[in-house]
Amino acid sequence: MTAQSVKTPDAPAPAKLLEMHRAMVLIRRFEEAVRVLATAGAVPGLVHLCAGQEATNVGVIAALEPRDAIASHHRGHGHCLARGAPVDGLMAEILGKETGMCGGRSGSMHVIDLERNNLGTNGIVGGGIPLAAGAALSARARGSDAASVCFFGDGALNQGLLHECMNMAAIWKLAVVFVCENNGYGEFTAIDDVTAGPSLLARGEVFGIPSSMVDGMDVRAVHEAARGAVARARAGQGPSFIICNTWRFGGHHVGDKQDYKDDAEARAWRARDPILKSAAQLQDEGHASEADLRAVEHEADALVKRAVEAARAAPEPAPQRLLEHVHG
């Protein structure tokens, strides 16, 4: 399926490449801190980490403007951070504290951040897909050139909702990009066990949607694909479908022992760590020194450490908050 020709913007400047690297490092450090907190029992409920998938989060979101909308899923801390969510506010939310972005009532799986046009992480597999498509319908009705992106995992490929929304987006030429972060497992089940058909791309191609598959461990490849898709969307040429092949370094949630994964396969994916790849490229190209990269890590560590301390010290939501905000 070939996309109609829309001029793809020039290659990203070194500053942009470094910015994407910085965002990936922040996500990795953030997720590591959440893992430690969750293992220690400080996080209410289940928490799903995106370590390993930073390139898909960052590569796509770096292609967006502030007016564009995103919808995320249960493994969504990286999307929130890449979209600019405050580190301390997100951490406090995950710990269910009063100072959290949503007052501690949403936790990891339901962070809604409309200030940044983030329609939210979502506890329902595929739940964000129509929200993002709806944002594109809204943009169309308002005469805006805003695009929107829905992120979903490979598990959502088998939700009828995706099929319906792709159909409508194609018919109405909505400015929405369908991004499948294919990490090979829907919860504990391998994609091949539940996903029929000769090609995953065919699921977009059926509707005449330009569909492509990229290396989700390569932030530049993801970014390139996303920029093309967003440019097409803005130009009124309708939806795109991008499958980013990636890997979650952890289990489905913190505490998942991952007995269902093959060790050799896991090691091979680990060796393709998107952050190591990005760091090596930046160094090879002379865009960053080792010291620069170390500074990026220290900066991320400091932000995360401060966020953890603040979140731990923050109060629980006051009891009277329970009944607030059911209605406007």
Place this chain on the structure above:
Amino acid sequence: MSAHLSQDARWRLFETMLLMRRFEESVAKMNVEKHFTGHYHLYIGQEATGAPAISLLGPKDSLSTTHRNHGHVIARGADPGGALAEIMGRATGLSGGRGGTIHLTDASLGFLSTSGVVGGSISLGVGGAFARKHRKDGSIHLALFGDSALEEGVAFESLNIASLWKLPIVFLCENNSADSWDRSRGGYTTLTHAANDLRSIPGALGIPSRRVDGCDVEDVHEAMAEAVEACRAGKGPMFIEAMTRRWAGSAPLWPELSTGVTDLRMATGEAAIEGEHSAWYAQNDPVLKLARELLGEGAGARERIFAIDAQVTARMQAAERFAIDSPMPAPETALQHVFA
């Protein structure tokens, strides 16, 4: 003309299709005469799809169908009197007057519950096929649905599961979107799908598919025979898209017998083909089309056609009397059958 169908088989199909047609004409008449109210859908124009497809099923096979189900239920051999009585909400109806036209069903003939919700027959059908597979007796399921069912996500989910689990199911999509009225004529939305070719949907999920002329019994029968055989051999699922023309009477929201009571003399040349619907009579009406083909079988065919019609018509007259004379369900039965 290919030799796929025997002469006998073609005559049997003609009788079934004529019964399906006369049944629908009775339904329309009963509605006009106010023996029942409420919305309903007629199967006229699609007989050449349903009749051969269903004729290939055995007694252990199961089926699921849609709001446009009357033809399927009759083709499977349900009693026309009981079916008509059901549509009229009578105590003697196939479901005691509870389901009516949209939920016409006959469990004894292998019909699962008939769904009035678009796409419902597909997911129910996959369940039926799952059960058939576990019986290991070679039985299969036939899921009948319209083109718009593929707009529902549940269709996609069901096709994915059927493909993964290699279920013995034939998905028979009756695409009647051609000739439906556009909005300027007061028609209603038909197929709204970005896919140029509906076969690409099962194709994307690894299900082999074929497109056939749904007005041609030979074409439908051949494709269906191949699909049924594959499913019985454990090579299912299979997908068939049968292309039919939308009968003019089904174009507006409320059906109307716009082409009149079918006059078989239009096939024999004894009645003129004229007026607004002449193209329909001459080319699209599958009952007239098969009658014309049978006339080619030589001496006695004309008489045989009219003899079958007389017998079918008499059967429907009896069915109408039965249904009209049947009582409404007794008030004391109102609370029955919510649970076992």
Place this chain on the structure above:
Amino acid sequence: MAEPRMLTYREAVLDALFAEMRADPAVMIIGEDVGAAGGVFKQTEGLFAEFGALRVVDTPISEPGAFGMAVGAAMTGMRPVFEVMFGDFMTLCMDQLVNQAAKVRYMSNGRAGVPLVLRTTMGTGANLGPQHSQGFYAWAAHVPGLKVVAPATPQDAHDLMRAAIRDDDPVLFFEDRMLYTARGPVVAGEPQTLGRARVVRQGRDVTIVAIGRMVAFAQAAAEELAREGVEVEIVDPRTIAPLDRRTIIASVKRTHRALVVDGAPLAYGVTGEIASIIAEEAFDWLDAPVSRLGAANVPVPISRSLEPLSRPDASAIAQRVRAMLA
């Protein structure tokens, strides 16, 4: 005040849609056959011609996806009125309704909202059978975050549709198809707010709280009872959630007897909620136990003889009132 116009219930809702779409470019219609076809019940007739395809959107038969998109549009600046052709098909939208729309405001700590209306039809009497008749307003009212409206008259249908569109939260708007041709005076005044009951008729002997189409049956019963010297007061809550408890309780305290009537199944339904509120808040004023009438706990049958038996009517209401006063 404007002169009243005589409109059918259907026309009254349509008039409200025109008014709100003219007043606010964010209001849009999404649903099946709502565009040039004007709706299967002609309930959106003319909107497409005036407002065009960007604001009157015909969807495929994809209820979950299309409703989810309405939620997304509502979160990003629009005020969609989403139509579900038959109330029974609401089940197809349940995830998007319950897990997304209803929870967004709470989950976002009040910073985001879903200002949309889900309008749908329901009702027995047209022989539409088990999958085309039900009204799931009790289900909806059970979900925190949803508001639920069931207007009984053209005026209320008009006013409450306008109020529902202007409301900043998801509002479910249940229209009884059997009321579509009911005609009544409609004044296009200021939009109401949700959550206010209406005293339909005043009387001293018994309060009937009736939902939707049951209001008309209660009025017919009251006429019949008036000839027997029984003075019935009728309260129409109009909005099921939030519920105007005050008006109901005040009425019961005047009449000392209460009958709650609903066209949906009695079991686990709205009548139980209202009866328990009366019992809790007006127990000492009651001269008789609170009584309830509702539909039988059966799917709605197609049969002309069984269908009317499945829900209360005027004579059942009158008979119950007589029993309460005996």
